[in-house]
Amino acid sequence: AQSVTQLDSQVPVFEEAPVELRCNYSSSVSVYLFWYVQYPNQGLQLLLKYLSGSTLVESINGFEAEFNKSQTSFHLRKPSVHISDTAEYFCAVLRMDSNYQLIWGAGTKLIIKP
Amino acid sequence: DAGVTQSPTHLIKTRGQHVTLRCSPISGHKSVSWYQQVLGQGPQFIFQYYEKEERGRGNFPDRFSARQFPNYSSELNVNALLLGDSALYLCASSTGTGVMNTEAFFGQGTRLTVV
Numbered sequence: 521a522q523s524v525t526q527l528d529s530q531v532p533v534f535e536e537a538p539v540e541l542r543c544n545y546s547s548s549v550s551v552y553l554f555w556y557v558q559y560p561n562q563g564l565q566l567l568l569k570y571l572s573g574s575t576l577v578e579s580i581n582g583f584e585a586e587f588n589k590s591q592t593s594f595h596l597r598k599p600s601v602h603i604s605d606t607a608e609y610f611c612a613v614l615r616m617d618s619n620y621q622l623i624w625g626a627g628t629k630l631i632i633k634p
Numbered sequence: 635d636a637g638v639t640q641s642p643t644h645l646i647k648t649r650g651q652h653v654t655l656r657c658s659p660i661s662g663h664k665s666v667s668w669y670q671q672v673l674g675q676g677p678q679f680i681f682q683y684y685e686k687e688e689r690g691r692g693n694f695p696d697r698f699s700a701r702q703f704p705n706y707s708s709e710l711n712v713n714a715l716l717l718g719d720s721a722l723y724l725c726a727s728s729t730g731t732g733v734m735n736t737e738a739f740f741g742q743g744t745r746l747t748v749v
Contacts, residue, residue, distance in 0.1 A: 564677075564724065565740070566738070566739075610677070612676075622677075624669075626674070626676045
């Protein structure tokens, strides 16, 4: 069985401070990894993804995530957060075999304090 | 270009009733997936359809069914509604399945409340 664990349900952080949102997964097969973001009253949007190649992937708005196979982690980081980053962030995995379903973490609410 | 559209946006039903939720994918996308998101949890996979065929099914009872039409739009049907079916139902479209399904575009969801 596979699972995705986001240990923190909420992460409060001051504006312009760095942040890390943690994601760990377990899977018996290789996986693709994703971070999705859900802004208030909006649908889920893809933030970044790891398919292959460089283990460090970046988004256009300054977030980055690093795939660590030995620790089965895909933590999301940003060096300096902005009030507009307030949202819920979901980590998800997709199995590389014929199973097509995304498996999701429970989400982490990023709360930016002014 | 329109994104993924879902209807209705909100719905209130009584226990035991039936409900149909609708989804129109992005133009050119042939795959539609359905997810259930209970408050405080991540989405749970229900179904995936590609080219009108079921390609994946999550751990949901037979009360849940879906279909995809020739224009790639999709319906999710839930029979004999239970209070526990109250959730946000999300539809996602993508160009394909499996390794091609690496970016799913989500609608804003249908908020179903069962009373």
